[in-house]
Amino acid sequence: MKKRRIVVKIGSSSLTDTCGGLSDAMVREHAAAIASLMQAGHEVVLVSSGAVAAGFRNLGYTSRPGSTAGKQAAAAVGQGLLVQAYTEAFRSHGIVVAQLLLTRQDLMRKERFHNTGRMLEELLHRGALPIVNENDSVSVEGITFGDNDMLSALVAGLVHADFLSILTDVDGLYDGNPNSDPEAKKYAFIPEVHDGLLKQATGTGSAVGTGGMRSKVLAARTAGSLGVHVFIGTGEGAEKLIDIVEGRGNGTYIGISSLMSGKDSKRWMALCSVPAGSITVDSGAARALAGKGTSLLPVGITSVTGTFKQGEVVDVLDEQGELIGRGMVNYPAETVREIIGKPGDDAMKISGGTTPEVIHCNRWIHLKIKEAVR
Ligand SMILES: Nc1ncnc2c1ncn2[C@@H]1O[C@H](COP(=O)(O)OP(=O)(O)O)[C@@H](O)[C@H]1O
Numbered sequence: 001m002k003k004r005r006i007v008v009k010i011g012s013s014s015l016t017d018t019c020g021g022l023s024d025a026m027v028r029e030h031a032a033a034i035a036s037l038m039q040a041g042h043e044v045v046l047v048s049s050g051a052v053a054a055g056f057r058n059l060g061y062t063s064r065p066g067s068t069a070g071k072q073a074a075a076a077v078g079q080g081l082l083v084q085a086y087t088e089a090f091r092s093h094g095i096v097v098a099q100l101l102l103t104r105q106d107l108m109r110k111e112r113f114h115n116t117g118r119m120l121e122e123l124l125h126r127g128a129l130p131i132v133n134e135n136d137s138v139s140v141e142g143i144t145f146g147d148n149d150m151l152s153a154l155v156a157g158l159v160h161a162d163f164l165s166i167l168t169d170v171d172g173l174y175d176g177n178p179n180s181d182p183e184a185k186k187y188a189f190i191p192e193v194h195d196g197l198l199k200q201a202t203g204t205g206s207a208v209g210t211g212g213m214r215s216k217v218l219a220a221r222t223a224g225s226l227g228v229h230v231f232i233g234t235g236e237g238a239e240k241l242i243d244i245v246e247g248r249g250n251g252t253y254i255g256i257s258s259l260m261s262g263k264d265s266k267r268w269m270a271l272c273s274v275p276a277g278s279i280t281v282d283s284g285a286a287r288a289l290a291g292k293g294t295s296l297l298p299v300g301i302t303s304v305t306g307t308f309k310q311g312e313v314v315d316v317l318d319e320q321g322e323l324i325g326r327g328m329v330n331y332p333a334e335t336v337r338e339i340i341g342k343p344g345d346d347a348m349k350i351s352g353g354t355t356p357e358v359i360h361c362n363r364w365i366h367l368k369i370k371e372a373v374r
């Protein structure tokens with residue numbers, strides 16, 4: 001499996017109950033899921049909310065405080081509790097955690113932006129798990145990130161992440177708030193965020209969260225513009241994040257339309273198959289394959305690696321060696337080598353086959369991940 005850089009955002013509602021206070025069981029479950037991702041070779045940055053929700057009860061509030069001073073005071077208590085809980089939960093997986101509290105100004109100034117990026121790179125390089133939150137206690141009203149959904153999108157852009165997984169208490173984006181509208185229908189895939197979606201996603205959230213679904217959709221739009229694909233939803237158990245990254249998540253995928261909206265075989269080809277080799281194509285073929293309904297012909301192929309058999313899946317690379325898609329081949333590697341660059345009729349004579357197509361368009365998936373790959 002390709003090693004990816006993944007930002008995981010966990011909302012307050014997925015860490016605490018409505019009365020406030022951290023749920024150790026929830027923290028441990030998230031930690032186990034993140035540990036599985038890291039053990040699979042992925043790099044992870046965690047953006048975790050929960051400081052205000054974890055702290056308000058200890059200060060005598062009966063619900064999440066509304067005032068700025070109340071929120072700042074609750075966060076000052078809760079942030080320590082939050083990181084302590086994560087430190088202990090990750091210790092059992094042998095993972096060192098690092099706390100990073102950011103203010104809007106840290107990303108607004110170019111030098112501080114790059115400095116923050118370099119520090120995150122160093123932590124990732126050392127195998128640590130950065131845990132990011134807004135520095136609520138000192139953030140100045142009016143110049144905050146607004147919510148951690150937007151912070152997670154900006155962090156994903158900052159570290160050039162491939163993927164942002166926003167974990168929340170609802171199993172995806174619906175065309176209305178499912179908590180108040182039982183008829184609301186869920187979106188499985190959304191190619192890109194348009195204004196209509198923003199109207200359907202309200203700012204009404206859980207008792208402990210901020211921003212509701214609207215802030216997640218806005219964050220997904222920002223992440224998309226930074227080349228990061230997004231998942232919004234939920235999951236259970238230690239494998240939930242692996243499932244999400246591999247396309248089996250319980251939620252909504254945004255910005256991976258060509259990757260995810262195909263038939264099951266295409267999804268498998270894109271996400272789970274192990275390519276048996278690769279075929280490099282010239283720029284004309286690369287452009288054609290990006291369009292709809294085009295098959296790969298020998299004339300566009302420039303080189304072949306591996307010893308794949310007929311029916312196996314191969315990576316298709318452009319002239320720069322970037323992955324542009326995957327397909328199931330009609331011919332084994334040795335035959336493809338013989339027909340490289342040949343027109344269709346010649347290719348069929350040489351191969352003895354009934355079709356000139358090396359990969360038929362029905363067995364091809366264009367992976368629009370180029371812009372998201374570091
Ligand atoms: N269109 C929608 N689809 C799904 N959930 C929605 C929608 N509109 C509003 N919501 C609400 O958004 C909530 C999640 O937001 P929030 O409480 O801020 O979560 P978190 O604490 O994880 O950031 C859901 O519990 C749901 O009530």
Ligand SMILES: N[C@@H](CCC(=O)OP(=O)(O)O)C(=O)O
Nearest residue numbers: 012049050051052147148210
């Ligand atoms: N920085 C705040 C989180 C604010 C926020 O966006 O919360 P949420 O909607 O639960 O992700 C905290 O730690 O409480």
